[in-house]
Amino acid sequence: MTGDERPARLRGLSAWTTRRWLRVGVSVSLAILAVLGATGAWVLARTEAISGDLVDVRSPALITAVRLESAVLNQETGIRGYGITGAPEFTAPYRQGLAEQRADLERLTDLLADDPDGRAGLEAVRKAVARWQERVARPIADAPPDAVKALAAERAAEGKTTFDVVRAALSDQEQRLRADQAQARDDLMSMLTVRNWVFSTIGVLILALAALIFEGLRRGITRPLDQLGSDARTIAGGDFDHPIDPSGPADLRRLSGEIDFMRRRLVRELAFSEEARSQLDTQAADLQRSNAELEQFAYVASHDLQEPLRKVSSFTQLLQRRYGGQLDSRADQYIDFAVDGANRMQVLINDLLDFSRVGRLHNTHESVDLEQVLERTLSTLSVGIEEAGATVTHDPLPTLTADPTQMGMLWQNLIGNAVKFRRPGEAPEVHVAARQEGELWRFTVTDNGIGIDPEYADKVFVIFQRLHTKDAYSGSGIGLAMCKKIVEFHGGTIAVDTSYHDGARISFTLAPEPPEAADAPIATDTDRSEEEQAR
Known part of the structure; x- marks a missing residue:
């Protein structure tokens, strides 16, 4: 050779x-x-x-x-x-x-x-x-x-x-x-x-x-890769000017060249990345502040509407009692419309206040026996349950770390809906089931009522969304939206079980310990006193 x-x-x-x-x-x-x-x-x-x-x-x-x-x-x-x-x-x-x-x-x-x-x-x-x-x-x-x-x-x-x-x-x-x-x-x-x-x-x-x-x-292979890894670690440590020496087979040398090209590109993009990150941090802070202000606005708006609405309701009712029957039928009808509108506005504002309190006032996590909370809720709803002839049963319920007030609101809305949306001529039957799935607990509230069409399975959890007229079923359309907010606040999810067709079945999960919400707004003593007055 x-x-x-x-x-x-x-x-x-x-x-x-x-x-x-x-x-x-x-x-x-x-x-x-x-x-x-x-x-x-x-x-x-x-x-x-x-x-x-x-x-x-x-x-x-x-x-x-x-x-x-x-x-x-x-x-x-x-x-x-x-x-x-x-x-x-x-x-x-x-x-x-x-x-x-x-x-x-x-x-x-x-x-x-x-x-x-x-x-x-x-x-x-x-x-x-x-x-x-x-x-x-x-x-x-x-x-x-x-x-x-x-x-x-x-x-x-x-x-x-x-x-x-x-x-x-x-x-x-x-x-x-x-x-x-x-x-x-x-x-x-x-x-x-x-x-x-x-x-x-x-x-x-x-x-x-x-x-x-x-x-x-x-x-x-091993020695060129070790050398390439050493150079990459040096660059990752902050020495972006450290060159990469290609060695080994042709593809490893190409890889080394591409990494070195990437290093040079990173050096050029570093300044731009730092600026972009600063802008993202600013936008995130603005978004967090905007969300807090929006929630505070919902609370303040509903809170400030209480007093003028109370006056409107009081004077329309006084007008109805004093002049009812003295005017013509159309005037009486107008007065009834005004009284009914004021009352429904009062209920709507109170529901909106409750919705805004989730995560603000009601943010006291402690060990809660859900079975005791459910019993208290059934006692609160006893009149409506007795009038409807409803039967409410439940499985043994666990003890979780949660906010007791929010848990009461959750049971009250779910069981109240199950009793309210019943089939004509049929006594409501409601069953609450609970089972553990991994680290979460899954609960289901099943009834034999009119049910929920699958096409509305997501719509029912949107605030102010109603599937029926106020003449057919009373309510403000906030109940399931509040349930969704409470469940998500406690680290779970909630949905309609569309596979169940003999009524409605709401399924939701709760974590044993809800996630910490470090950025959740905390209500002050002034807020609490004002809300007590608003009640």
């Missing part, structure tokens, strides 16, 4: 990205591991094959051959004893030996099915035993006791000759099987040695490959 070729090769490698380095490294590693795995699999398969042949064929074949020899010897012993004594009991070993012989021959036939030499030796044994049985054993075994001695003496020489052939065949078979077993054992030990060397080599190669991969990752 010339001097010009080497820099060109290095320049080509320097253009490789991390993905390409990883792809090449993984491909090479997988190829090496595949070769090692194939080699290891072949060694294991070969070892298993030799071991299986030794355990499943060679050793069982030798054992069965020994048992076959024992069975034949038992036959010869029984025949010889029967021929000498003529006692029938000596034929029992012969009969048993025949059964064992048949079983052992079948077993050896199966074991030596893939061994031509073994099958040839087994066939020699089978022929020798068959000739001995045909010429000697079977005739003597079938002879009667009074004639067996003469027959045994007559065939003694032939029996010895034929059984010597049997012995020789059995001995040759056993010797061959022992030699095969020894050879298989030697082959297994040799393959085990090869296996140990192969797997030791595989282990060493894997360790070397792992070390090579680790070193390549350290030099090509």
Whole structure:
């Protein structure tokens, strides 16, 4: 390789990205591991094959051959004893030996099915035993006791000759099987040695490959990333003039360049960001002040309307009592309109005052037993509940940290609505349920009234929104809006369960401890005294 070729090769490698380095490294590693795995699999398969042949064929074949020899010897012993004594009991070993012989021959036939030499030796044994049985054993075994001695003496020489052939065949078979077993054992030990060397080599190669991969990752990825992280931390610490030195693969160098470009861009944008943040802080403060002033305005407006409205209401009622019936019918109707309008305005202003007090006057968080609060609320609403013939039931309610006054207002509005918006001719049935969901408590107020259409499920929580005319159902349209404000003030949510169709079901959650509202307006003693006067 010339001097010009080497820099060109290095320049080509320097253009490789991390993905390409990883792809090449993984491909090479997988190829090496595949070769090692194939080699290891072949060694294991070969070892298993030799071991299986030794355990499943060679050793069982030798054992069965020994048992076959024992069975034949038992036959010869029984025949010889029967021929000498003529006692029938000596034929029992012969009969048993025949059964064992048949079983052992079948077993050896199966074991030596893939061994031509073994099958040839087994066939020699089978022929020798068959000739001995045909010429000697079977005739003597079938002879009667009074004639067996003469027959045994007559065939003694032939029996010895034929059984010597049997012995020789059995001995040759056993010797061959022992030699095969020894050879298989030697082959297994040799393959085990090869296996140990192969797997030791595989282990060493894997360790070397792992070390090579680790070193390549350290030099090509980890070290450049560590350097990039160190530079980034230095910049994040406030040294925006610290340069970033690109290193590593091409994509990491590009990343370093992009981060350095971002650093320079941050330096240019820092002054503008500081100015924008200052403007946002000013706007946030203005918005917070505006919200506080708007809430205070709602309170003051409703509070200041109390006195003139009281005069209007008082004088219209006085006019109605003094001149009622003295004027014409249209004048009486006008007076009734004025009295009714003044009364409804009085109710509306009082409701608006209650709405503005949520989070201002009523902001005393303490341990509240919701069951006791509900009982007090039911006592307050007892007249309306009794007139409507309503039945109110509830599950066991928990004790939470909340504002007791707001909790009373919440129950009063929800249960009051459930009783008020009832179906004509049907007694209201209201049930309050409570269950814990994680860290929150979920409450549901279910009734059998006229219900709420799903299209109005969100509208009912907007202040002054009414779904019915004042002639059909009384009220100012603030009740559910106040419930929503109370629930959200205590860290929960409230909604209409649109899946319930047999009435209305309002579901809301409350936190065990409401979030701290650091910026909530706090009512002064003057505010409290003025509101008490306004009542």
